[in-house]
Every structure is written in structure tokens, then in C-alpha cells.
Amino acid sequence: MASLKDVRLKINGVSKTRQITKAMYMVASAKLRGAQMRIEHFRPYADKFSDMLRDLGEKTDDAAHPLLAVRSTQSIGIVVCTPDRGLCGGFNANIIALALKFAESKITEGKKVVFYCIGRKGRDAIRSRGYKPALSIINRMGDTSFALAVEVGGKIRDDFLRGILDEVHMFYGKFISMARQRPADMRLLPIAGPEPEQPQNEKAGQVDYVYEPAVADLLTELLPKYIDVQIYRGLLDTSAGENAARMQAMDNATRNCDEMVKALTLLMNKTRQAAITSELIDIVGGVEALKG
Amino acid sequence: MATALQLDIVTPDQLVLSREVEYVGAPGVLGEFGILPGHVPFISALTIGRLYYKVGGKDHYVFVSGGFAEVSDNRVTILAESAEEAEKIDFNRAERALKRAKQRLDAKNAELNFKRATLALYRATERLSLQNRI
Numbered sequence: 015m016a017s018l019k020d021v022r023l024k025i026n027g028v029s030k031t032r033q034i035t036k037a038m039y040m041v042a043s044a045k046l047r048g049a050q051m052r053i054e055h056f057r058p059y060a061d062k063f064s065d066m067l068r069d070l071g072e073k074t075d076d077a078a079h080p081l082l083a084v085r086s087t088q089s090i091g092i093v094v095c096t097p098d099r100g101l102c103g104g105f106n107a108n109i110i111a112l113a114l115k116f117a118e119s120k121i122t123e124g125k126k127v128v129f130y131c132i133g134r135k136g137r138d139a140i141r142s143r144g145y146k147p148a149l150s151i152i153n154r155m156g157d158t159s160f161a162l163a164v165e166v167g168g169k170i171r172d173d174f175l176r177g178i179l180d181e182v183h184m185f186y187g188k189f190i191s192m193a194r195q196r197p198a199d200m201r202l203l204p205i206a207g208p209e210p211e212q213p214q215n216e217k218a219g220q221v222d223y224v225y226e227p228a229v230a231d232l233l234t235e236l237l238p239k240y241i242d243v244q245i246y247r248g249l250l251d252t253s254a255g256e257n258a259a260r261m262q263a264m265d266n267a268t269r270n271c272d273e274m275v276k277a278l279t280l281l282m283n284k285t286r287q288a289a290i291t292s293e294l295i296d297i298v299g300g301v302e303a304l305k306g
Numbered sequence: 307m308a309t310a311l312q313l314d315i316v317t318p319d320q321l322v323l324s325r326e327v328e329y330v331g332a333p334g335v336l337g338e339f340g341i342l343p344g345h346v347p348f349i350s351a352l353t354i355g356r357l358y359y360k361v362g363g364k365d366h367y368v369f370v371s372g373g374f375a376e377v378s379d380n381r382v383t384i385l386a387e388s389a390e391e392a393e394k395i396d397f398n399r400a401e402r403a404l405k406r407a408k409q410r411l412d413a414k415n416a417e418l419n420f421k422r423a424t425l426a427l428y429r430a431t432e433r434l435s436l437q438n439r440i
Contacts, residue, residue, distance in 0.1 A: 055321065058321060060318075066385075160387070226336055232349065
């Protein structure tokens with residue numbers, strides 16, 4: 015049986031760990047608020063943008079923009095967007111697993127894949143599998159900025175237009191709710207356009223706009239930016255998802271620590287009791303012997 | 307006829323401005339255009355430059371870079387990649403950006419991304435030009 019001192023030390027250690035997990039929980043929740051605020055700020059822009067694109071798409075049937083070109087797929091670009099840090103449950107592993115599964119299935123079909131990594135965890139995992147990412151951006155997930163999306167967007171747009179890539183997918187963590195985050199796959203290129211969902215937008219579609227410059231030229235301006243918008247959406251989702259997942263993981267860890275401290279305290283008390291009992295037996299035994 | 311326009315300027319990072327104005331002048335790719343209440347529905351791409359609006363007869367300036375303007379139903383929505391009100395522009399930073407862009411262009415480096423440097427130069431110049439418009 016462990017000695018009283020050992021148990022005390024152990025309790026001490028576990029409660030120190032508990033302090034850390036508790037602090038990480040609070041940091042993650044503060045960061046999550048930040049990420050959610052960014053999403054809130056971004057939403058009006060993204061919505062308006064999709065509206066405009068949808069509206070323009072309806073006006074031009076044969077928009078033969080190079081970014082819309084569907085080619086027979088020979089090589090696929092895979093953007094893997096993960097956090098820079100771990101300790102957020104299965105969040106990272108899930109994104110990476112989905113991306114790798116996709117990549118491997120494409121490779122067995124005889125296609126080429128090129129990785130673009132945003133976030134340290136994804137990059138490390140991709141590298142350890144022996145792939146060489148064409149682009150790796152790390153330590154930028156903390157302060158997700160639109161500039162980052164523009165940077166990545168520019169790179170994959172270039173590669174797509176130069177014919178290095180025929181298709182580009184992005185893997186990221188979708189933030190569904192505080193309790194649910196899911197890895198997701200989004201096709202960036204060729205552009206499929208925003209799906210014509212919200213029926214309340216039908217009214218907006220009926221407005222007859224005057225366009226300047228002509229519709230086709232406007233599309234040329236809008237489409238590249240649409241990719242940036244999509245990437246930014248993925249980045250923000252991942253950043254929110256990461257922190258939500260970490261909050262959950264840290265909350266669990268804190269609770270486990272509580273349980274452990276409880277169990278250990280019980281053990282400590284029992285050990286102490288046992289020690290006292292055996293001492294008493296000694297004393298009583300001694301007294302009895304003296305009475306002799 | 308309505309006498310006011312609702313002007314909203316949004317960037318991916320924030321809602322820069324939202325207020326009732328009397329007039330908006332914006333830098334379209336085909337030249338500057340002005341919008342008064344009752345304008346026809348209109349969509350235009352914007353270039354790097356200054357946007358200004360009138361409230362109570364007074365002009366206010368906003369730097370915008372790359373984006374789109376949509377006018378419909380007396381609402382003017384500006385979607386810009388970046389936008390700053392003249393009072394909020396960091397002129398020191400713009401000054402540094404200008405110097406950097408000039409150096410890059412002067413160096414005549416073959417590696418130079420000419421387009422990017424030129425755009426940076428434009429942005430810096432336009433930002434600085436708003437210095438006396440506060």
C-alpha cells in the first residue's frame with residue numbers, strides 16, 4: 015500500500031494539473047468568443063457577397079471564366095486547415111484523417127495530390143506521412159485574418175490557372191455548435207458557386223441592376239475573391255471549432271482531476287486511519303503486556 | 307422621394323460604417339460615380355481610392371481598397387477588402403508602406419512582383435492623400 019506521503023504528493027500533483035486544465039479551459043472560452051465575434055463580423059460581408067454572385071450568375075448563362083472550368087482531373091490540391099496546437103480532443107486528428115483518406119483514395123485512382131497546409135498540426139501530420147506540402151503556413155491560426163485567406167487563395171488560384179491543379183479541396187473543422195465540431199470537405203475549385211438556397215433572396219434577384227463594368231467583367235473580379243471568402247469561412251470555422259473542442263477537452267480533464275482528487279483523498283484517509291489503528295493496537299498491546 | 311441614403315461599409319473583418327447620408331461618391335473602376343437618393347439599382351466594382359459621403363453638408367472621407375458597391379432601394383452597400391475612415395488611417399504606416407513600395411520598384415529586381423508593388427504604392431498614396439481631409 016502506498017505510504018501516506020506518496021498519496022499526499024499525488025493529490026498535490028493532480029490538483030496542480032487541475033489548475034492548468036482549468037486555466038486552459040478559460041483561455042479557450044475567451045478565444046472562442048473572439049472567434050465567434052469574427053464570424054459575426056464576417057457574416058454580413060459573406061452573405062452580401064454570395065447574394066451578389068448568385069445574382070450575377072443568373073444574368074450570365076455561359077460564364078466561361080477560367081476559374082469555373084471543369085477539367086478532367088489529373089492532380090488535386092488539398093488544403094488542410096488545422097489549428098497550430100493540440101490538446102483539443104480529436105479535433106485535429108479528425109480533420110487530418112479525413113484529408114488523408116481523401117488523398118489516399120485519389121492516389122490509388124492514379125491521381126496526383128498536392129498538399130497546402132495551414133496550421134502546424136496538419137503540416138506535421140502530412141510531413142510524417144512522407145508528403146511534401148507545396149505551401150505550409152504555421153502560427154497564423156491564432157489571429158485569423160482575411161489577409162491569410164487572400165494569401166492561400168492567391169496561391170491555389172495561380173496553380174489552378176497554370177494547370178498544375180485541376181481541382182482543389184479544402185479540409186477544415188466545421189463548427190456546428192459548442193458541443194459538436196465535424197471535419198468537413200469543401201470544393202474550392204473549380205467554383206461551383208453558392209447553392210441557391212434561401213428563398214427569401216428571390217426578391218433581391220428580381221431587381222434589375224445597372225452593372226459597371228459589364229456582367230462578365232464583374233464576374234472576373236468577383237470569382238477570385240469568392241475563393242478567398244470561402245477559405246476565410248473555413249479558417250474561421252476551424253478556429254472556432256478548435257477552441258470549442260479544447261474547452262470540451264479541458265472541461266473533461268478538469269472533471270477527471272476532481273474525481274481523482276476525491277478518490278485519492280479517500281485513499282489518504284484510509285491510509286491514515288490504518289496507520290492510527292495499527293499504532294493504537296501497538297499501544298494497547300503494550301499496556302496489556304505491562305499489566306501482565 | 308426619399309431624402310436619405312443608408313450607407314454601409316463592410317469588410318471581412320468588421321462593419322466599418324453604417325449611417326444615414328445625403329450623398330456618396332465612390333471610386334468605380336470606370337471612374338468616380340456619385341449616388342443621390344433615388345438612384346437606380348446599381349452594382350459596380352471599385353478601385354483603390356477615396357470614397358466620400360455628405361452628412362449635413364459636410365464631407366467625410368473613407369479610404370477603400372478593392373471591392374464592390376451595390377445600390378438598391380436607397381441603400382448603398384460597400385463590400386471592400388479594406389476600408390478605413392480618414393480619421394482612423396495610420397499615416398505613419400502608410401508612409402512606411404510608400405517608402406517600401408518605392409524602394410521595391412526602384413530596385414528593378416527581376417524577382418519583383420511588379421503588380422503587387424504597384425498596388426501597394428497606390429494604396430499608400432491614396433491613404434496619404436487623405437491626410438489633409440480629416
